[in-house]
Amino acid sequence: MNIKDTVAVVTGGASGLGEAVVRYVAENGGKAVILDLAEERGTELAEELGSTALFVKTNVAEESSVQDALNKAVEQFGNINTVVNCAGIGVAKKVLSKKGVHELQSFSKVIEVNLIGTFNVVRLAAEKMTGNEPNESGERGVIINTASVAAFEGQIGQAAYSASKGGVAAMTMPLSRELAAFGIRVMTIAPGLFDTPMFSSLPEEARTALGKMTPFPSRLGKPAEYAQLAGSIIENPMLNGEVIRLDGAIRMQPK
Template identity: 65%
Template sequence: MDFKNSVVAVTGGASGLGEATVKSIVAHGGKALMMDVNDEKGTQLAEALGDQVLYVNTNVVEEADVRSALDQAVEKFGKITAAVNCAGIGGSQKTYGKNGPFDLVLFTKIIQVNLIGTFNVIRLAAAKISENEPNEQGERGVIVNTASAAAFEGQMGQAAYSASKGGVVGMTLPIARDLSSLGIRVVTIAPGLFETPMLGRAPEHVKQALSAMVPFPQRLGQPNEFAHLVQSIIENPMLNGEVIRLDGALRMQPK
């Protein structure tokens, strides 16, 4: 699919991996719907990038929010050709520890945002993408999801986060199969340790220790490297139903 003329809906688009993806889309001549709940950052970024970007305050777990954002993007840009799910939250707590059992409210919230929110956007974006005229290969669009290395090697305290990202991994293939007759591909990226706001507040010595866990390159991943992979997925028609680890050969240790 042509990345240059794409119209991409990006959740969590105001920071981290989502922000890098939005900037990459615009830099290559595409247009972006930036969906986020951070109005200050979202508005600033949209103003900086110009008419190629539309920012809409969007809670990914709310059907009305997602529908409205997609409708506004279609009205402004004429279509949706891809969706990139980057919205997500963290939260660490042992299943049972000195403070008692894992807080079920926190567990539920992480699952709602990371897993249910991702599926909510997938199903509604697919409806919009299905309206496109197929290209010469029969393709109408692409959906890219964000999982995590924690989906495979969750550390202590990551039961909720790992469950949410494992769910994203697990639904990748069946959704790709569901949407195949419509010419819509579905691919998931599972990043390792990346320099994002989720890690940005960590002390420097913690970042250095995390970097040392990565075999090569021995550093935290950069958001633009995630965005580069998104571009490759959109452009390569044979990438479908797959989960791609982007982690420098990292395999997470128990803690």
């Protein structure tokens, strides 16, 4: 699928990895629909990009909220043929600590947003995509989800985050096998340490130290590099049913 033919729904599209994807799509001739709870930032980004973008305030874990956003996307651009799921949250808590036992509520919240929210968007977007006219390759759509290296080497305190991202990675194959019948591809990107708002509050010294954990290049990943990979996935029809690590060869240590 050519980027210029893309109408991409991007969750978490107002900042970080999602914003980079939105900009990449718009700059390469496609259309981007920004789904995010950050209303002010999402509106600003859509206004900056003009007619190539639309912002819809969306809670990915709520069925009605996502359905409304997808309906608005179709009304604005005629259809949707791409989804990039970047919305996510994290929590750093040990199961047992001096503060007590890990709260069930915080664990559930991470699962709700990162895993259930991803599936919610996938299922509702896939339903829309089945009505698309297939292109010359028989494609009706492509879905790109975001896992994490924490899905494979979760650190101490990442039980909730690792569980949620492990679930996203594990969904890749069954989703791709099922949706293949409709000409819809499903891929997952598992980033390493990236320069996103999650790290923005850290001192520069700490950010540099984190970046040096990556073998090469020894720095934090750039959101634009995530967007570049997403663009390659969109354009290469043979990429399907796979989890791609985008991590500079990092393998996370226990802590």
